[in-house]
Amino acid sequence: MTQQNRLFDDLSRLMTNAVGVAQGARDEAETAFRGMVDRWLADRDFVTREEFEAVRDMAVKARTENAELRAMIEDLRRPERPDNGATPVG
Template structure:
C-alpha cells in the first residue's frame, strides 16, 4: 500500500479527475438545458426556418415571372384584337 506524499498526490489526482468529470457533466447538462429553453422560446415566436423562407421566396419569384409573361401575352393578344377592328 502506498503511503506518504505519493499517496497524497494519488488521492489529489483522483480528486481532480473526479472534479473535472463532474464539471464536464455539469457543462453538458447546462448546455442541454439552455438549448431546450432557447428552442422553446424560438418556437413560441412563430418564426420561419431559413429553408422554408427561401422556398417560399423562390415560389414567389417564379409566380411573379409567370404573371409578367402572362401580362405580356395578354397585351399582345389585345393589340392583335385592336388591330383587327
C-alpha cells in the first residue's frame, strides 16, 4: 500500500511540475508576443489614445476661440448707429 501511495505522490509531483513548466512557457510566449506587437506598432508611428485625445481637445478649443473671434470681428465691422436709431444724413 505504501508503494502505491508513493507512486501516486511521485506522479502528482510530476504533474504539478509539468503544469508549472507549461504555465511558465505560456507566460514567456505572451511576453514575447506583446513585445513583438509593441515594436510593430512603434515602427508604424501610430499615436496613442492619450495623444489623440490631447490633440482633439486642442482642436475643439481652437475652433471655439475662432468662432468667438469671428463674432468679435463681425461686431467691429458693423457700422455704429446713433442712439435714436435714425440713419445719419451725410
